[in-house]
Amino acid sequence: MAxxxxxxxxxxxxxxxxxxxxxxxxxxxxxxxxxxxLSSGQTALMKTLPHAPEGFFEAEAAGLRWLSEVxxxxxxxxxxxxxxxxxxxxxxxxxxxTPPEAAVAFGQQLATTHAAGAEEWGLAHDxxxxxxxxxxxxxxxxxxxxxxxxxxxxxxxxRDRGAITDPDAAAVEAVVGRLTDLIPEETPARxxxxxxxxxxLWGQDLAIHVIDPxxxxxxxxxxxxxxxxxxxxxxxxxxxxxDEAHPLADGWEDRLGLHQLFPLLVHACMFGxxxxxxxxxxxxxYA
Numbered sequence: 688m689a690x691x692x693x694x695x696x697x698x699x700x701x702x703x704x705x706x707x708x709x710x711x712x713x714x715x716x717x718x719x720x721x722x723x724x725l726s727s728g729q730t731a732l733m734k735t736l737p738h739a740p741e742g743f744f745e746a747e748a749a750g751l752r753w754l755s756e757v758x759x760x761x762x763x764x765x766x767x768x769x770x771x772x773x774x775x776x777x778x779x780x781x782x783x784x785t786p787p788e789a790a791v792a793f794g795q796q797l798a799t800t801h802a803a804g805a806e807e808w809g810l811a812h813d814x815x816x817x818x819x820x821x822x823x824x825x826x827x828x829x830x831x832x833x834x835x836x837x838x839x840x841x842x843x844x845x846r847d848r849g850a851i852t853d854p855d856a857a858a859v860e861a862v863v864g865r866l867t868d869l870i871p872e873e874t875p876a877r878x879x880x881x882x883x884x885x886x887x888l889w890g891q892d893l894a895i896h897v898i899d900p901x902x903x904x905x906x907x908x909x910x911x912x913x914x915x916x917x918x919x920x921x922x923x924x925x926x927x928x929x930d931e932a933h934p935l936a937d938g939w940e941d942r943l944g945l946h947q948l949f950p951l952l953v954h955a956c957m958f959g960x961x962x963x964x965x966x967x968x969x970x971x972x973y974a
Contacts, residue, residue, distance in 0.1 A: 694721045698733050698775055701768035717818055722778065730778035731767055744774040746814040750902030751776070754879065760800035761793065761879070762896040779898070782891040790921035793887075793895040794928030797910065801876035802933050805904025808832040808875050816881060816901045816953050819844075829873070829906045830866035833949070838863055841952035845963055850955040855967025859948060862970040869945060869973060871936045875904035882910040883917040883950070908939055912946035944969040 695706040705726040712720035718734040725731060736743065748769035755763050765777040809823035809832060822840065826832035842859050845851040851859075862869075879886070880901035888896045911929070914922060929935075948966050955962035 694733050694735060694773075695723065697735075697773060698723055698731070698768070701770060701773075701775060702731075723775070730780075732764070732776045732778050733773055734776075735773045739772060740815065740818070740820070741771070742812070743815055744769050744771065746812065747899065748774050749812070750814065750880070750900035753902055754800060754877065754897075754900060757800045757803040757877065759796065760803065760877075761796045762890070762894050763900075764896065764898060776898075779888050779896045780891045781888050782893070783889075784893065785889050785920040786893055787921050787924050789889065789893050789895055790919075790924040791928040794925040794930075795932045796895075797925070798929045798933035801878070801907040801910070803877045805875040805877050808904055809836060810903040814880075814901050814903065817957050819953060819956060821880075821901055821903075823903050828867070829875075830870055833870075833906070833946075834863045834866055837949040838952065841949065841956055845952050845955040848956060848959070850959045851952070851963030851967065855963055855970075858967045858970040858974070859952070862945070862948070862973045865973065866945070870906065870908075870942060871938075873906055873936070876907035876910075878903055878905045878907065878910050880905070880909070881950075882913045884914070884919045885917070887919060889920075906946065907933075908935075908942060909946045909949070911935075911939070912943045913950055915943050916947045916950060944972055 695709050698706050706723050707726050708724040710722045712722050712732065718736045721733045723731040723733055748766045751763050751766050754760065764779050766774065767777060768775040807825040808829055809825040813823045814821045822836045826835055838859065842856060846856055879897055880903055881899060882897065886897055886899045888898060890896050919925060947969060951962050951966040955966060
């Protein structure tokens with residue numbers, strides 16, 4: 688219980704507003720989450736992490752702000768404060784309802800966010816995917832960027848941690864050499880970067896809000912591949928609305944596995960299990 692008063696005091700320092708109540712929030716895999724009730728009547732979410740990597744919370748806040756610049760894009764929580772040891776966000780009140788109309792709207796909003804674009808592949812500053820550092824320095828083309836900034840660094844880490852076998856790693860390396868032939872050219876999209884269903888909150892306002900971005904400029908099929916990797920309620924409706932608003936290149940469904948290699952390798956590095964084998968099996972499809 689001692690951390691709650693500490694969280695309240697830190698929030699008051701950053702917000703300049705008294706905190707009248709706190710409550711722990713379950714569900715976070717990385718940071719400790721605390722619900723704050725402010726004297727203004729607003730409810731906020733504070734995320735803390737002891738000994739957070741340098742720039743960890745600042746990168747999350749920057750990603751949320753960058754994505755929020757897009758008018759008509761995906762709904763995101765407002766960043767109320769950010770520091771090296773925490774981030775404070777406007778609270779998203781969730782609902783048990785998952786109306787198909789919200790899925791349709793989300794597909795349209797995601798298309799709008801992607802279409803807003805980015806100046807380059809990557810971002811001006813590095814970020815994080817989960818707890819892991821995520822390099823964002825640009826490269827000449829998307830296949831090159833995806834290979835050297837996304838797939839290969841986590842493949843090496845997975846091998847170092849014994850989270851992928853040599854045959855599965857070889858299958859991934861083989862497909863990396865063919866990315867230029869397999870992925871169609873597009874201009875950089877404004878990506879959420881970690882768009883799995885756990886980061887999609889169905890709100891009481893009957894909209895889908897997205898949280899915890901690992902934002903950068905990338906190929907839009909990355910976000911779509913992540914949605915398909917772990918599933919989302921009414922995903923076919925999301926995709927139909929997306930494709931109508933921002934038509935996808937032919938064969939996008941056949942390419943989903945290519946852009947699932949990155950999150951699978953990240954999960955192999957973080958959790959082990961069968962993620963490395965799954966990455967190898969998907970890579971083998973493109974042999």
